[in-house]
Amino acid sequence: MTTTNIIATANAALEAELAAAINNKTKPLGSLGRLEQLAAQIGLIQQTTQPQLRDPAIIVFAGDHGVVAEGISAFPQDVTWQMVENFLADGAAINVFARQNGIALHVVDAGVNHDFGLRDKLLNKKVAAGTRNFAKEPAMTAAQCQAAMRNGAELVAGLSGSVLGFGEMGIGNTTAAAAIMHKLTGIPVVDCVGAGTGLSSEGIRHKQAVIEAAVALHADVTQPADVLATFGGFEIATMVGAMLAAAERRMVLLIDGFIVTSALLVAARMQPAILDYCVFSxxxxxxxxxxxxxxxxxxxxxxxxxxxxxGTGAALVYPMLQAAVNFLNQMATFSSAQVSEKSSG
Structure with missing residues (x-):
């Protein structure tokens, strides 16, 4: 498998230039708050004081999970492929938000338990028709996990833009994400498990018990790639590969919610410098x-x-990135606007 080389964005000279450019705008110091931090971060990612956002895209990765057999979801597995059809028909929330903000949307079958046939708008990166049940055996083989990661890198290679958002669809994937979170952070399972698509309190307790039994079964699994293969989904593994490739290309990564962040957690354990490229939406x-x-x-x-x-959160945060870049590039300075600066007295 190709080794990814992600370079940290730290650059003291450029950081000073960006700070000076931001602080010299016609505003009190720090008054644009988080937008100033975003402007500096994007400048460091692109290694310039005049960053540009080009051809933003969001990829929605879809995959099914064998652990659904344990009754850990409020919805049946068929909802995964049905929602993929909804994405293809432009009927989901992500379609609305991506269209609203001028973001290209790509839908990927990373491992859905359904035959979609040949579809113009669906990218076929299916490794298998869903993972195996990690309550009984590893979700995927090491070879399958590596294939999924390679697929993610190939998807990124076909993009031209500077910003990539990540979304997912997969019934059962909050269970996979919670197991990954527990294994890589050591946070107790009870603090990792939630309602997912709407489990009752009894359902949440069952989900917790399934994960606790599974992590006991696979207690010897500790390395990030092995954790991903043992507990992850094909959509999560494909995301990991895409994230690593996107950061290597110095793209801005828009990280969505719980499942996408679990993929990023794996990627960050492999390549810590990837965090420099991430905006947590x-x-x-x-x-x-x-x-x-x-x-x-x-x-x-x-x-x-x-x-x-x-990927809904990723789509919604994109205008904040536009605002950050636009104020840095377009806002007047005190000298250009002939506005008096704060006195030093």
């Missing part, structure tokens, strides 16, 4: 996401009580 209302963000030592831009997935 929002804090999901899914229990566990706040703790996962804390474990990564990152702060989300928005908090809208979302828990839909699909």
């Amino acid at each position: 929002h804090q999901s209302d899914e229990s566990g996401h706040a703790r996962m963000l804390q474990a990564l030592h990152v702060k989300p831009v928005l908090q809208l009580d979302l828990r839909l997935g699909e």
Whole structure:
């Protein structure tokens, strides 16, 4: 498997130039708050004081999970392929938000348990028709996991833009994400498990018990790639490969909610410098996401009580990136606008 080489964005000279450019705009110091941080981050990613956002895209990765056989979801597995059809018909929330913000949307079959046939708008990267049940055996082989990651890198190679958002669809994938979170952070399973698509409190307790039994069964699995293969989904593994490739190409990565962040957690354990390239769009209302963000030592831009997935948070945060880049490039300086600066007295 090709080794990814992600370079940290730290550059003291450029950081100073960006700070000076931001601070010299016609505003009190720091008054644009998080937008100033985003402007500096994007400038460092692109290694310029005049960053540009080009051809933004969001990829929605779809895959099915064998662990659904354990009764851990409020919805049947068929909903995965039915929602893929909804994406293809432009009927989902992500279609609306991506269209609203001028973001190209790509839908990928990474491993759905359904035969879609040849479809113009569906990218076929199916490794298998869903993973195996990790409550009984590893979700995928090491070879399948590597194939999925390669597929993700290939998807990124075909893109021309500077911004890539990540979304997902897969019944059962909050269970996979919670197991990955527990294994890679050590946070107790009870603090990783949530309602997913709408489980009752009894359903959540059952989901927790399934994960606890599974992590006991696979207690010797510790390395990030092995954790991904053992507990992940094909959509999560394909996302990991795409994230690593996108950061290597110095793209801005828009990270969505709980499941997408679990993929990023794996990628960050493999290549810590990837965090420099990530904008964490929002804090999901899914229990566990706040703790996962804390474990990564990152702060989300928005908090809208979302828990839909699909990349919706990534689409909604994109205008904030536009605002950050636009104020840096277009806003007057004190000298150009002939505005008096704050006195030093």
